[in-house]
Amino acid sequence: MDQKAFEKAMDEIPQKGASEKLKALQDIRYRWIMESYPENATYRGYPGGEKDWTDQSIKGIERRKGQTRKLLAASRHINEDKLPENEQLDYQLLYQDLLLQVKGFQFPEHLLPVNHMSGIQRNVPAVLSAMPKRTAADYEDILARLEKLPQLIDQTQILMEKGLKQKLTPPQITLRDIPGQIRALIPTDPKQSPLLKAFYEMPASIPAAQQTRLRNRAQSIYQKTLIPEWQQLAEYVERDYIPNANTETAFTKNDDGIRWYAYKVREETTTEMSPEEIHRIGLEEVRRIRGEMDAIIKKTGFEGDFKAFTDFLRNDPQFYYDNKEDLLKNYRDIAKRIDGELPALFGTLPRLPYGVKPIPSYSEKSQTTAYYQPGSNEAGRAGVFFANTYDLKSRPTWEMEALTVHEAMPGHHLQIALAQEQSDIHPLRRNKFYTGFVEGWGLYSESLGYDLGLYTDPYNEFGALTYDMWRAVRLVVDTGMHQLGWSRDEAIEYFKNNSAKPEHDIVVEIDRYLVWPGQALAYKVGQLKIKEIRARAEEALGDNFNIRAFHDALLGAGALPLNVLESRMNTWIESQGGEISKAQPVSDAGGQAALN
Template identity: 35%
Template sequence: MNKTLLATTISLFLAIQGCGENTQQVASQAAEVKTDSVDVDQSAKATYLKMVDDYFNEQLKLEPIYATFVGINDYNDQFGDVLSEEYLKARHDLNAKYFSLAKKIDVTALPADLKLSHSMFIYDRDMDLMSETYPEHFLPVNQFYNNVFTMVQLGSGESAQPFNTVDDYKNWLKRLDGFIAWMSLAKTRMDQGIESKVVLPKVLVDRMIPQLSAQVVNKPEDSLFYAPINAMPESFTESQKDQLTEQYKAFIAAKLVPALTDLRDYVQNTYLPNARASDGWWGLPNGKAWYQQLANRHTTTKMSVDEIHQIGLSEVKRILTEMDGVREQVNFEGDLSEFFASLSSEPEYFFTDKQQLIDGYMALKDSINAVLPQYFNTMPKADYVVKPVEAFREKSAAGASYQSPAVDGSRPGVFYINTYNLKAQPKWGMTTLSLHEAAPGHHFQIAIKQELTGVPQFQRFQGYTAFEEGWALYAEYLGIEMGLFSDPYQYFGKLSDEMLRAMRLVVDTGLHAKGWSREQAIQYMKDNSPMAESDIVAEVERYMAIPGQALSYKVGQLTILKIRADAETRLGDKFDIKEFHDQIITSGSLPMAVMESKVNDWVESKLAKQ
């Protein structure tokens, strides 16, 4: 898996957690199929399953943090030698080896489901190898994603890192040792980035300084990394508790805080003065080509950035027209900009208490769950809960996000709401946000993916942003058919969120391919939506940090809608919405072309039965 995409996935969702099976056992089971059988399909199937599970096991050794997030605990004491030359070579060798092996598989002998899986595997290895063309390792941190955030979340005891035994606590200290080594190597890579002029924009570096400063504490007990000590299991003896407390205090004071201080000082005193003035990827060496590659990777398409930009402009125009229709429907006397201003400022549209906002989403959960059986045969076994974003990251976090459940049932999915600025969480935006982040959006797609059986492990835990975000945006659209937008203000909220995704096509490409400034991008979004300015600024700076990712939402949604429309046209009254949804979400996350091929095969199969 490409390191940048892995990091982004962890940051946006913390979504690859909780594998209930041992991967070595899966590989062994595959190997037990008789390869000398006259049944060629069984031989090809066994060869393929063993190959992809061998790859998955080797990847876990190379990416120990990833292993923890998928529930494999063999490497919980390791951080990983990421950013080193040895790691980069090992990652290349892994992808090159398995790309070659996959090409040798007799695809025609595979059953239909594994032909699909094979296409995904080939696509991934090809994209990973192509990504090596660009020096992403010179940009190891940004304000939206960095390993400090990940390690704090892991150390909270509420994420994937287990804290059930004394050995778990000792493993965490060993992993923190690796984290300290990573911070030192990150500075080296950023130095190389300065020499190569591959650096972040100044404003993003500015944003990182307070984030790092928040981790520089005077007393170990004030550190977020001290959290496991405050939640030691009752089964620990007093002696064990005392010993661990002293070890954590000494480690945080003598090693961790000095390393974090050193990284903060480096970012502030060395990196910031050398950060770039340009806001987009075009300002980097070979930046436009790099951005096109990122756009293709995130959307899983071959669309040009110019084409994406034009689609965005067209969608913004269409949605503005619909928004104006809502303004007329509710008899608002001012123009659209005044309607935006009213919706963004009038007290009636906002909660005054953070818990009221959380409670409102829990009530929405019940009303949405009541209609889901009419549209889905397959629903996740796991439940989800609604929680506020943690205080340490709420100032820079997105307005909402989703964290997947553990497959073993030990942890539900989490729908995170950022309660830092209640003016950025209007009541009229709640229905669409719940549909997107929870059910039937991210919670359905990601939880069902993790619960799949009989598929290779990589298929359960990898993700394509265009598919996952495209599905979540499709889930917003599905809310119309479900009758959840009878309130015109809630429908306006749906349009507002859709506008955000349409503006992303314009702004992301504008920033990275057309020379737009940060201020120009902010102004464009202010002119075309009722979003709070704090949200707009955070959005634009997110696009600056992870270029191309924001394109995937609208491109993915439009692709799913097109595939559905084609299937409805061809099948007529034979089209079944529940069966269609099964085709989309019961094979894991898919590249757009692979998804289209799968649905086409389903349509052909149904037509053949007529």
């Protein structure tokens, strides 16, 4: 958002009325996000930034920081006590988010713009793929973005260079795939480039002559500017960045790294839990789940120990497809089976559909097993469950049910699409992503597989436990590597000893935790909190507990910090006739008081 427009909007905030001030500030904040980060606007279907990329210049970054500080200052002038109860939650979330973001400005996150999991080599093709492609004007917007890409590439490289001078880079060992990821965007044949894919799939409603003109212009931009710019970046990464990158793997080895890691843990989990406490919980969960896994092994009649059984699961051909389409078909079949069972668990289901697609070839090698990309009713785009079809011998059938439940329904697609369809809450909240809630819900959803008629085969049930174990292991190895001095190899070995996941997946996962410190902790932390809330509701309500009503209440306000979720659900339990013990504390999960 340019400075002049920002100042004008701030000047127009009403001087009186707490509710009026709050609404104006929410509107500005949402507009600010959409205009400051045009890629987000594309995903949301918000008009106005279709031709632009985020300004990643130092000047642009500092401008956004200054504007965020002013938004925080303005939020402090709202008297929360004068807001009606339903608006107090809006205020608390707005204030908390702004305060946490400003606290993060003390750390130079912007000097880490690229890693093998994220960065322009991953984000640019994803944004182009999400852009509308119905009219010639839509394709003109794509062309405008392609023409502006060199500036974004240059800005990104400048940030990388500044980070390198401070020895602030992702761990060297994780950078190996980035040059290949970049070059995968610029094959000699433009038809094979994900950057130009749309220009070879134009709708028939666009006249042939216009199609030719648009395609020729795209090819010209590609040959004259995009290939040289991307190639230069790939060469820089190979020649300068990787050889001189940080050889330490622990994030806490960076300047002020201990405080920075603690901040990331707080940001991702929305709790005040220390890395040491999370590590301890992880060890306890690993022990618990391991006991359940051993019981499944015994039930199968397998003769051998845990390692022998996991080796069997990793290597026996019966658990693997030889054809990518067969793998995708099975995911789609599982999704169809789930759909018919959902009304038993949910009173409200989203209208937005979703599909199952393979992860794009340019990123599949270093991408995790699967991910979900939200859709948008405003943009006319369905959600997508992306499944990895690279190296089929790393894609066992016994993990597919748990994975589908997590990424699609009733996991990410159900929760995120429902949040987007909550017309009674501000769009700022409808589109908010709290990792502890969103990923906690995804992992909690895996446990619903039993209610959905899944996991009837002992191997699929072991797969579900493997996925639960995977998230428990994350608590141990993320904190182990970043806080407690574990090496990368030690983390890989611990993972292998406690999971049946294929070794390729394990290495990809460990390298993910190295470049996204703290993020993977949110899954299990969030799941445990949701399970705790459900157990409390079941105990308090007894025979009056209704799982459909419980899930609708849990998801009905969109994503929330975990402490806010717990407080809200305690109120819901009481509204249903349950009694919450006054001695029962609401766990400290980063509320406004804790952030001051």
